Amino acid sequence: MxxxxxxxxxxxxxxxxxxxxxxxxxxxxxxxxxxxxQDADDTEDRVTLQVRPRTEWRDGYKRLRQPGEAGELLTMQRTRLTWHHGTEKWEVRLGFQDVRTFGDMAGNTPTYGALAATESWGAWKPNAKTRITVGRQRIAFDNERIVGAVNWSQYGRFLDGFRWDQTTALGTTTAALTWDAPAGLTRIMGYHVYTSDRHRLSFLYFDQKNSLDPTASVLTSGATWTGKAKNEAVSWVVEAYAQEQRNDQPTSFMGVAELHGAFGNLGKALVALDWLEGDARGRAFHPFLGTNHRHYGWMDHFYVGLPANGMADARIHWTKPFGKAAWKAHWDVRYHRFYSPSFDNLYANEVDAVVVFKPTDFVQASFGWSVMRATEAMYASQNRAALANAWQQWGWIAVNFSPSILL
CATH class of the missing domain: 1.20.5 (Single alpha-helices involved in coiled-coils or other helix-helix interfaces)
Structure with missing residues (x-):
């Protein structure tokens, strides 16, 4: 040689x-x-691990099933590793995740999954009331109807940019600026929340500018009011938002009303109505950055699988703990009745149910099943051929291991 x-x-x-x-x-x-x-007395280093496999049976999930289409059984897993370092004045978080489908080839390639940064940010806290965060971060406000982190998804959602939080006697104010260069999106957010003993009032300004298609730019603004009775057994949520588009479309609106009740051993219940405006001319309210899976049915037919031209959702929830207290088990059942925005047409009835077991603080197992009965009006709204048996279903089993280690 x-x-x-x-x-x-x-x-x-x-x-x-x-x-x-x-x-x-x-x-x-x-x-x-x-x-x-340096800052030894206030320093904390914590590592959080997460392994979350989820097996799903999809049969009409996200989009109505067509004649001849078969269901699909798949398993996806999210693996995360997050390190957090904090002192009195500074915080740093660095997290990575890998999301893949069982049966794919090992390794990280564009085809078979890839290791990517989830959260990667640094924060400066010059005093107890001010915080400035820079980098890729999780941003979510209120009930996540307008801006959410979509944690139910294996991928989640994280935004690149700057965030400033300032606390005063009148509440906490947040200003955020984020970018999504490949999509040509710049987002400007202003948020303020005031909290008293029994009431919480928040305001949101959310301007999404689209440099690739300026007519697709959207400005959303509104408020959320949460309150509870003196006995704390009854509470409520009222939300109202307006959305303006740059393409000369009239302003569209969204309204939400929820009534919550706690009934001791019977559990907790909720009755609610969500209304998102829309019409045949294309005028529609779009919660494009919300965690819509949480609110509009777990079958994900509205604002997740396909865009929706407005809708109304009358729903009832009931959740109750059961079994041994050490297991922290509970079940949750939800019934949705979906209508067109004008309430002229019934789109579908949907029932979502889940049983959750939590034997330890870092282990959780969930077993869920959802069924939907769609009408001809909903098939027409999705431009799909109607089936004689219009039942759609989605079943899933998930296990979440998420230990946190203090170094």
């Missing part, structure tokens, strides 16, 4: 030694008393 080839092969080893030396030097520096003394 020639001496030149031997030198070429020796280079990687030399680089590895240099890299190891740099790492060792940094660790030695961090181990010095002077470095450790």
């Amino acid at each position: 020639s001496s030149n080839r031997m030198k070429e092969r020796a280079k990687p080893s030399l680089g590895l030694r240099q890299y190891a030396g740099i790492v060792a030097g940094v660790l030695s520096l961090l181990a010095c008393p002077d470095v450790q003394a």
